[in-house]
Amino acid sequence: MPHDDDATPEGAPPGPPERPSPAAGVLARHGPALLAAAGGLLALAALAGGAILDPFDAGWIYQRDLGSAQVGWTFFRTAPWAFPLGANPLYPYGIGSTIGYADAIPIVAVLLKPFAGLLPADFQYFGPWLGLCFAAQGFAGAKLTALVTPSRPAHALGGLLFAGSPVLAHRLADPATGHAALCAHALVLAFLWMALAPLGPGGARRRLAAALGTLLLATGVHPYFVAMGAALALALVVRLALVDRRLRPAMALAWTAGIGAVMAGGLWVFGYLSGGVRTREPGFGFFSADLLALVNPMGWSRLWGGLPAGRGQYEGFGYAGAGALLLLALALAGAPWWARRREAGAGPRRAAPVLLAALALFAFALSDWITLAGRPVLHLAVLPARLPFLCETFRSSGRFVWPLHELAILGAVAGAAALARQRPAPLAALLAVAAALQFAELRPTAPARLAAGGGLPVHAPAWQLARGHYRHLSRYPALLIGGGNMTAPEPEGCGRTPWSWEPWIPPADLAYRLGLTYDAGYLARLDPARAAATCAATRQAVRTGRLDAETIYLVHQGERAWFAAAGAACGALDGFTVCVAGDRADPFARALAANR
Numbered sequence: 352m353p354h355d356d357d358a359t360p361e362g363a364p365p366g367p368p369e370r371p372s373p374a375a376g377v378l379a380r381h382g383p384a385l386l387a388a389a390g391g392l393l394a395l396a397a398l399a400g401g402a403i404l405d406p407f408d409a410g411w412i413y414q415r416d417l418g419s420a421q422v423g424w425t426f427f428r429t430a431p432w433a434f435p436l437g438a439n440p441l442y443p444y445g446i447g448s449t450i451g452y453a454d455a456i457p458i459v460a461v462l463l464k465p466f467a468g469l470l471p472a473d474f475q476y477f478g479p480w481l482g483l484c485f486a487a488q489g490f491a492g493a494k495l496t497a498l499v500t501p502s503r504p505a506h507a508l509g510g511l512l513f514a515g516s517p518v519l520a521h522r523l524a525d526p527a528t529g530h531a532a533l534c535a536h537a538l539v540l541a542f543l544w545m546a547l548a549p550l551g552p553g554g555a556r557r558r559l560a561a562a563l564g565t566l567l568l569a570t571g572v573h574p575y576f577v578a579m580g581a582a583l584a585l586a587l588v589v590r591l592a593l594v595d596r597r598l599r600p601a602m603a604l605a606w607t608a609g610i611g612a613v614m615a616g617g618l619w620v621f622g623y624l625s626g627g628v629r630t631r632e633p634g635f636g637f638f639s640a641d642l643l644a645l646v647n648p649m650g651w652s653r654l655w656g657g658l659p660a661g662r663g664q665y666e667g668f669g670y671a672g673a674g675a676l677l678l679l680a681l682a683l684a685g686a687p688w689w690a691r692r693r694e695a696g697a698g699p700r701r702a703a704p705v706l707l708a709a710l711a712l713f714a715f716a717l718s719d720w721i722t723l724a725g726r727p728v729l730h731l732a733v734l735p736a737r738l739p740f741l742c743e744t745f746r747s748s749g750r751f752v753w754p755l756h757e758l759a760i761l762g763a764v765a766g767a768a769a770l771a772r773q774r775p776a777p778l779a780a781l782l783a784v785a786a787a788l789q790f791a792e793l794r795p796t797a798p799a800r801l802a803a804g805g806g807l808p809v810h811a812p813a814w815q816l817a818r819g820h821y822r823h824l825s826r827y828p829a830l831l832i833g834g835g836n837m838t839a840p841e842p843e844g845c846g847r848t849p850w851s852w853e854p855w856i857p858p859a860d861l862a863y864r865l866g867l868t869y870d871a872g873y874l875a876r877l878d879p880a881r882a883a884a885t886c887a888a889t890r891q892a893v894r895t896g897r898l899d900a901e902t903i904y905l906v907h908q909g910e911r912a913w914f915a916a917a918g919a920a921c922g923a924l925d926g927f928t929v930c931v932a933g934d935r936a937d938p939f940a941r942a943l944a945a946n947r
Contacts, residue, residue, distance in 0.1 A: 383503050384493035387510020391489030392482055394514050398523050398793055403478035410807050412475050416454065416530055418856045419873045421475055423453020425863040427460055428467035436461050437622025443831060443877075444823060444868035445885035449622030451573075452833075452875045456480060456532045457621040458571025472864060473807065477531040481523070487537035489514035492760075495544050499765040502775040508782035509764045513540065515789035517670045518756050521651060532573040533750070539576070539757055541565050542583035546590060546705040555597040559606050562587055563613050570617025575750050577614055579712060583754060584610050586708035594700050634746035635735055639718035640667025641725060644752050645759050646676060652792045659725035667716055667749020669756040673792050674785030675763040681781070682766020709754040715741075716751035808857035810864075811924045813946070817865060817939040821931070823902040824862040826871040827893060827910055829886045830855055833877030849907050857925065858905055867903070893917070898932040903939075906930050922946035 378385070395403075403411055412421045426442035427450045433440050437457040440447045451457045459476050492513025493506045500506070522534050545562050562584040569576040585607060592603040618624050641647060641660055648657040648670045657670075671679070719742075721729040735742040742748070764782065771778035830850045855871055862869035870885065892899065893910075896917035906914055906921070906928045914921060918933035922943035931940050 381490075383497075383506035384490045384510060386507040387489035387493040387514060388486040389489070390507075390511040391485035391487070391514035394489075394520070394790065394793065395482055395485040395523075397790070398520055399481070404482045406474055406476055406479050407471060408478075409473040409475040412477060413808060413856050413860065417477060420453055420455040420477060420531060422856060422859040422863070422872075423448075423450055423455040423874070424460055424476070425860070426869070427453075427455070428464055428470070429863070429866075432464075435620050435622045435625060437620070438625065439622075441868055443872035443874075444825075444870040445888075446831070446870070446872075446878060446881045448872065448874050448877060449625055451621050451623050452877075454530045454532050454573070454875060456572060458568065461571070461621070480531050481534055484531075484534040484537060485514060485519065487535075488516060488519055488540065491537045491540035491544065495540055495547075495761050496764050498544070498547055499761070500768040500773060500778060502768075502773070502778055504775060504779045505764075505768070505782055508779060508786055511786040512672075512674055512764065512782060512789055513757070513760055515672060515674065515786060515793065516756070516760065517648065517651065517672045517789075517792065518668060518753060520793050521665075521668050521670075530573075533575065535569075535572050535576060536753060536757070538565065538569050538572065539579055539583070539754055542580050542587075543705060543754065543757060543761070546583050546587040546708075547702055549701070550591075550595060550597065555591050555595070559584075559587065559591070559609075563609055566610065566613050567617045570614065570623075571621050574618065574623055575745065575747070577618065578745060579751065579754055581610050581614055582708045582712055583705060586704040589704040590701055594704065634663075635742040635748055636718040636720045637661070637663035638666035638747040638749050639664055639720060639722070640669060640713065640716035640749040640752040642717065642721065642723045642728075644669035644716070644749075645671050645756060647724070648792070651794060653794055654788075654792055661722055661725045664722070664725065664749060666747040667752055669716075669749075669752035671756060671759040671763070672789045674787070674789035675760045677788060678763035678767045678781060678785050679759070682763070682770050706758065709758050712751040713755045715745075716749050718742075718748045808860045809925075810857070810861050813924055813939065813942045814861060814865065816937070816942050817867075817903060820935075820937040820939055821865075821867060821901055821903050823899065824858060824865075824867045824869050824905070825889065825899075825902050826850065826855075826858065826905050827889065828907060829882075829889065830871040831877060831882055831886070832873045833875070833879075833882070849909055854926075858927070898930075900932045900935065902931070904930045920944050 402408060409421065412418055423439060423442065427439045430439055430441045435449070437449045437451050437460075438447070439450050439453065442448060449457070450460045456476075459480060463470070463476060489510040493510030495513070496506045496509025516536065519534060519536050522530065542562065542565060545558055545565070550558060566577065566580045566584055569580045588598065588603050588606050588610075592598040592600065598606070615624070639661065641664055643658055644667050647660060648655065649660045649665065649668060650657055651668070651670065652673065654673050719731045719734040720727050721731065745751070763785065767781040767785070768778055771781060828848055828850070830848050855873060859869050859871065870889070893913050898904070898914070898917050898919055904914065904919070908928060911921065911928055914930045919930040920933050920935060920940050920943050921928055921930040923929070923946055924943075929943055931943060
């Protein structure tokens with residue numbers, strides 16, 4: 352026989368087993384979840400086009416709420432560092448705000464700011480963020496699916512079901528709801544996993560530490576995720592104390608205090624608790640959820656029209672999707688059959704605290720005006736009276752339907768697993784059909800317009816003559832929108848602006864590119880006192896003929912007489928009446944005079 356140098360001699364002890372490569376280990380552990388993450392990216396590409404993933408292509412983002420977030424980032428990247436880290440002191444000029452109230456994902460903005468000088472002017476991170484959100488949704492959905500079935504193919508298919516979440520897609524389908532920060536639904540899935548997953552020996556502290564870390568991350572994304580995460584983290588504490596008996600009462604109280612401390616500390620660092628910024632706004636009861644939120648596509652589905660809903664209840668959109676609803680219907684129909692074969696265990700007891708937390712959040716989502724198919728059925732006036740801070744701070748209460756929405760999808764997967772009696776082939780078939788239905792409902796038309804429409808604002812060449820000669824760009828009268836309303840009352844404040852707010856982004860982009868400040872803005876919240884003072888000072892200066900020599904004014908036609916009386920040099924650029932102080936003799940002022 353030929354001699355084999357690598358052969359093990361007969362009777363010799365076997366060598367140590369070969370260790371799998373790191374890549375093989377990752378695939379072995381996370382393969383199904385990674386497949387589901389890829390499915391999430393495909394869902395985003397189908398909805399909005401893959402071009403939005405390019406951080407150096409900002410041509411699609413300059414419209415509505417996503418455009419306002421991009422404007423917030425552009426002024427934040429050029430502003431000096433301040434504390435709290437999320438402070439955006441020069442935007443709007445004279446008032447200031449925070450990057451969080453521009454809905455610009457503070458944690459990403461803060462991490463990128465040190466590199467702002469190396470990034471091109473048109474850099475945007477919202478497209479890559481959306482890619483991360485959709486991929487993380489599929490990944491986390493697969494991990495949640497693993498809690499209800501050991502089948503690895505089912506993990507990937509269940510993750511796809513979550514990646515096709517209508518609630519996540521809905522955030523892109525309508526520019527009015529297009530807040531990139533609010534697409535981080537994977538944070539909710541992470542909290543649900545931590546509250547539901549079994550623990551290993553000594554795992555209670557690690558699980559709680561992970562929950563606090565995720566909560567800290569949420570403070571750098573959006574306050575609504577902080578509130579939901581805190582409720583679900585508290586459900587974890589309750590489970591560990593009362594169900595698993597892993598926490599003594601004193602430790603449970605200590606961890607509960609830790610949840611509050613992380614919330615307050617993180618929100619303060621990222622600028623959500625800055626002094627003077629009013630966080631309480633009207634609107635509670637209007638931006639609510641409906642009792643039928645989980646089954647009502649509100650005209651969003653391509654398969655059926657849905658049921659009536661209130662005018663502001665798009666914020667309470669909680670539709671579980673045709674695929675998830677099919678699985679739930681099949682599971683309920685087969686419940687008498689499979690329930691008899693089900694073994695009792697700790698799973699339902701572990702789920703009780705998080706289910707109660709999700710139901711409590713849903714109750715808040717319904718608000719004080721409880722509706723059924725858009726028709727009021729009950730008014731609980733005591734709610735805003737007893738909880739004014741919560742009701743006014745979280746006025747879009749309908750968003751708190753999201754944890755129950757995600758639990759409904761998980762319940763659909765669990766029902767399918769029970770119906771298939773955990774047999775891999777039938778379960779995979781059920782989940783594949785459900786995922787196909789879920790994706791068939793997605794509406795790519797409106798997001799496709801989002802990706803292809805808009806484009807970078809085009810500015811007249813004459814603007815370049817202003818570079819280096821001016822410091823400020825000002826809208827007159829003021830155009831300041833905070834919390835969806837004008838920020839200050841008549842007569843000394845900002846008042847009701849005559850401007851249409853839609854074209855406010857091109858001048859903001861222009862100011863950024865010329866290195867100017869800008870005193871207009873559209874933010875979730877503003878400091879009303881500073882806004883009123885700034886508007887009143889500008890108004891007084893114009894009415895008394897004291898125009899600032901370093902300011903370029905964009906003047907509404909109804910106010911042009913005041914600038915004429917002040918001897919201003921005015922002309923037309925980009926559809927605006929543009930004025931500067933009459934004693935200016937720089938090239939830009941001369942171009943305005945020649946373009947009357």
